[in-house]
Amino acid sequence: MAENDKYIMSIKNLTKVFKSGIFKVEYTVAVKDVSFDIKPGTVLSLIGESGSGKTTIGKMILKLLKPSDGHIYYKDRDIAGIDDKKELKEYYKKVQGIFQDPFATFNPLYRIDRVFDMLYNSFAYDKSNQEKRINQVLNDVNLNPDRILGKFPHQLSGGQLQRLLIARALLMDVDLLIADELISMLDASTRIGVLNLLLELCKKNGMSVIFITHDLNLGYYISDESLIMYKGRLVERGNTKKIYENPVHPYTQMLFESVPEIGNRWDATKEFLPEKIIDDVEDFYKDNAGKGFVEIEKGHSVLFSNK
Numbered sequence: 066m067a068e069n070d071k072y073i074m075s076i077k078n079l080t081k082v083f084k085s086g087i088f089k090v091e092y093t094v095a096v097k098d099v100s101f102d103i104k105p106g107t108v109l110s111l112i113g114e115s116g117s118g119k120t121t122i123g124k125m126i127l128k129l130l131k132p133s134d135g136h137i138y139y140k141d142r143d144i145a146g147i148d149d150k151k152e153l154k155e156y157y158k159k160v161q162g163i164f165q166d167p168f169a170t171f172n173p174l175y176r177i178d179r180v181f182d183m184l185y186n187s188f189a190y191d192k193s194n195q196e197k198r199i200n201q202v203l204n205d206v207n208l209n210p211d212r213i214l215g216k217f218p219h220q221l222s223g224g225q226l227q228r229l230l231i232a233r234a235l236l237m238d239v240d241l242l243i244a245d246e247l248i249s250m251l252d253a254s255t256r257i258g259v260l261n262l263l264l265e266l267c268k269k270n271g272m273s274v275i276f277i278t279h280d281l282n283l284g285y286y287i288s289d290e291s292l293i294m295y296k297g298r299l300v301e302r303g304n305t306k307k308i309y310e311n312p313v314h315p316y317t318q319m320l321f322e323s324v325p326e327i328g329n330r331w332d333a334t335k336e337f338l339p340e341k342i343i344d345d346v347e348d349f350y351k352d353n354a355g356k357g358f359v360e361i362e363k364g365h366s367v368l369f370s371n372k
């Protein structure tokens with residue numbers, strides 16, 4: 066068995082550098098030397114502040130962006146080599162993304178039945194089974210097909226549209242779902258429903274999820290494994306419980322300290338200070354020069370130095 070077979074996806078030394086500007090060219094290192102694996106049926110959170118490179122990783126997995134360096138393996142296939150139309154379609158049957166704004170994903174002029182019809186037909190599934198299958202995935206996400214299928218997107222709530230996005234992924238029987246800030250538009254009570262639904266479906270269907278968020282509480286609630294990103298690098302990785310109980314990288318420690326707690330007055334001295342954290346991280350790397358990425362306990366690794 067090849068090394069990558071036991072994982073649904075393996076990311077190896079992934080780097081993305083964006084080039085921008087016309088008169089003065091600028092380079093942004095959005096993702097730097099990131100590696101991780103995803104096992105079937107697991108939820109993995111990608112956590113970090115805005116601009117830390119989370120969405121860029123999701124887009125590279127979905128082949129919406131080309132890596133500058135490194136490799137992404139789906140099972141044992143390097144996805145860089147997937148370019149013929151047929152194989153690409155097969156890939157998108159199995160690896161799907163759902164993004165923050167459900168309203169932007171659905172064509173406002175199409176009723177939901179048309180969206181699902183088009184999707185079903187474009188993937189050439191068994192026509193005789195269509196109605197049954199579509200009804201089944203809608204029931205799976207707790208939506209009543211009779212009430213939903215005849216409606217236009219603007220007649221549905223944000224929570225119903227998020228559920229429809231999950232139903233769409235289920236229709237294709239995906240292996241891996243990239244959920245980018247999936248529930249950030251929803252109110253607290255609807256959020257929990259959508260999260261629980263995702264967890265349930267992972268268990269039932271063996272689907273894996275990369276859950277992109279900057280909300281630590283959500284990360285804790287939903288994920289088996291957590292990856293903490295800081296300025297394009299993976300700085301801490303492993304079992305969610307272990308990381309949350311014993312954060313070691315100064316950036317992860319700062320993230321945990323800056324979560325407001327119910328019942329405690331906000332301590333302004335704990336506020337996130339970008340300059341301070343940059344200095345703290347630099348000092349940490351200097352003190353640990355040459356160590357690199359180290360497994361400090363089983364299932365918990367930390368970036369001690371970036372050189």
Ligand SMILES: Nc1ncnc2c1ncn2[C@@H]1O[C@H](COP(=O)(O)OP(=O)(O)OP(=O)(O)O)[C@@H](O)[C@H]1O
Binds near residue numbers: 083085113114117122
């Ligand atoms: N197309 C692009 N061209 C140039 N720079 C880009 C492009 N896309 C992203 N970037 C830059 O890459 C870095 C990482 O962006 P990315 O969107 O991956 O971060 P993120 O962690 O997902 O942030 P957020 O939580 O705000 O979505 C940022 O500095 C961003 O400005």
